Amino acid sequence: MSHIEIRDVSLVYDTPAGQVPGVQGVSLDMRESEFLCLLGPSGCGKSTLLNIVAGFLTPTSGEIRIGGKAVNGHGTDRGVVFQDFAQLFPWRTALGNVAFGLEMKGIPKEERDEIAFNQLKLVKLEKFVKSYPHHLSGGMQQRVAIARALAYNPSVLLMDEPFAALDAMTRDAMQRLLADVWRETRKTIIYVTHNVAEAVYLADRVIVMTPHPGKVKAEVVIDLPRPRDPLSVEFLDCQKQLLAHLGETHQVS
Amino acid sequence: MTGSSDRVRSIRRATVTILVAALCYEAIARSGYFPAVLVPTIPKIAAALWRSLLDGTMLIHAGFTLYRVLFGFSLAIVFGVPLGIMMARYRPVQNFVLPLASALMPVPSLAWVPIFILWFGLGNTVSILVVFYAATFPILLNTWSGVRSVNPLWLRAAGAMGADENSLFWKVIIPGASPFIITGMRQAFLRAWIAVVGAEMIAASDWGLGWTIFDAKEFLNADVMIAALVVIGCIGFLFERLVFGSLEKATVMRWGMVKAVKS
Numbered sequence A: 001m002s003h004i005e006i007r008d009v010s011l012v013y014d015t016p017a018g019q020v021p022g023v024q025g026v027s028l029d030m031r032e033s034e035f036l037c038l039l040g041p042s043g044c045g046k047s048t049l050l051n052i053v054a055g056f057l058t059p060t061s062g063e064i065r066i067g068g069k070a071v072n073g074h075g076t077d078r079g080v081v082f083q084d085f086a087q088l089f090p091w092r093t094a095l096g097n098v099a100f101g102l103e104m105k106g107i108p109k110e111e112r113d114e115i116a117f118n119q120l121k122l123v124k125l126e127k128f129v130k131s132y133p134h135h136l137s138g139g140m141q142q143r144v145a146i147a148r149a150l151a152y153n154p155s156v157l158l159m160d161e162p163f164a165a166l167d168a169m170t171r172d173a174m175q176r177l178l179a180d181v182w183r184e185t186r187k188t189i190i191y192v193t194h195n196v197a198e199a200v201y202l203a204d205r206v207i208v209m210t211p212h213p214g215k216v217k218a219e220v221v222i223d224l225p226r227p228r229d230p231l232s233v234e235f236l237d238c239q240k241q242l243l244a245h246l247g248e249t250h251q252v253s
Numbered sequence B: 001m002t003g004s005s006d007r008v009r010s011i012r013r014a015t016v017t018i019l020v021a022a023l024c025y026e027a028i029a030r031s032g033y034f035p036a037v038l039v040p041t042i043p044k045i046a047a048a049l050w051r052s053l054l055d056g057t058m059l060i061h062a063g064f065t066l067y068r069v070l071f072g073f074s075l076a077i078v079f080g081v082p083l084g085i086m087m088a089r090y091r092p093v094q095n096f097v098l099p100l101a102s103a104l105m106p107v108p109s110l111a112w113v114p115i116f117i118l119w120f121g122l123g124n125t126v127s128i129l130v131v132f133y134a135a136t137f138p139i140l141l142n143t144w145s146g147v148r149s150v151n152p153l154w155l156r157a158a159g160a161m162g163a164d165e166n167s168l169f170w171k172v173i174i175p176g177a178s179p180f181i182i183t184g185m186r187q188a189f190l191r192a193w194i195a196v197v198g199a200e201m202i203a204a205s206d207w208g209l210g211w212t213i214f215d216a217k218e219f220l221n222a223d224v225m226i227a228a229l230v231v232i233g234c235i236g237f238l239f240e241r242l243v244f245g246s247l248e249k250a251t252v253m254r255w256g257m258v259k260a261v262k263s
């Protein structure tokens, strides 16, 4: 059985200027522990689709099921990581941020601090448990955000361009770290990106989307062994394949 | 970090300013242009201050004034913070409160004193209500702006982590709005401090710094009046710097939500 089923989902934004199509007629199935990338130029509805799965937006039509249960609003079966570093609570330490979801579950302090500490260790931040977010670099803040989204043990992790605002070197390191975290936790991940190499490095399967209106254009399975070598011929072939799909709609990069 | 040497420098600068101002005043007082009873020299003022401190009267006056100001100020927080949050969260509350606040805010708090005296008689109640009136608007409006400026990502993230309304309120909205709330409290205290002295001049009997000034006028005790002014200035300054300054340092500055202002 699929873990996530997206059935013919559409969303139209009602704006003062009129109706803007966000996504149109998207259908997808994901199996347990699959790493799926949504790839496409900006404005093609990646964030919209992710926010629908997260339950922050209600689709105009269509349906989403996670583990067989219809999605209706947000829920603790999903963890969310945004692009903006400001998603962390500035008034809480790294540990306090990661423990937030556990606190909401009513888990006693000692236990949640221990779980939170282990999550921070998973993202290699055990030395920074007591730091406030403004003392951490962008990459570290995003790692705290990942630890925070994993701490209350959701089965699905939703990530919206989490590394897009980082410099290229940090981004590479973060991608390797995320691949490790995924291998260890076996979460089902939907990862939004507009970076082709990133999609090939991370994904089991890439969904290529096109704008005006946001639609699924193609689906590419990335069947390379892990850890992946971005300089291998096969890796570059996958990139070319994706670029070809994108190129038809997307001339300006 | 050069925090401590910065601090020393700013203290030194403030001292120079005060010294220069005091010297100018002293020169005017000694110039002979004005009667010495009306413009007493600094040693005379210092003596009056010292006397009233020694016999404890100044402390009692200050105690009464502080009691009134803190009472009214606390009421303003208890009333203004929740109402400001409700305004930001619920449109009908905002629609109801905003016109009312706009209409009342321009009325100087002291203008209420005579009518409050009619209603409540002379005494503490009037001063406390005037303080409450003066302090409420900055707290209310800053809290309102603060809650509206809470990053929606925090609310989304907290919601995704299973926060209910109650946790959202206490663990996200209040700390998220705290830079504004603290600014509001700061402005409110300043206004309250100004208001209480004014109110005491008219409405207090026997005790209070404002009342001292007014009472001393009857006996042409300019030195006592100025001594009371000095105490008013010092207490206001101490609260501004020590109480609200440390509150900011321990919270929003520590969290990096506002930067330290160079002074």
Ligand SMILES: Nc1ncnc2c1ncn2[C@@H]1O[C@H](COP(=O)(O)OP(=O)(O)O)[C@@H](O)[C@H]1O
Residues within 6 Å of the ligand: A013, A014, A015, A020, A021, A022, A023, A040, A041, A042, A043, A044, A045, A046, A047, A048, A049, A214
């Ligand atoms: N809150 C919104 N109100 C109106 N239109 C929106 C809103 N968010 C996104 N859109 C529109 O929906 C389309 C898809 O946007 P989005 O999902 O953000 O794309 P992406 O994340 O791929 O860049 C775009 O045309 C965008 O302008």
Ligand SMILES: [Mg+2]
Residues within 6 Å of the ligand: A046, A047, A048
């Ligand atoms: Mg987006």
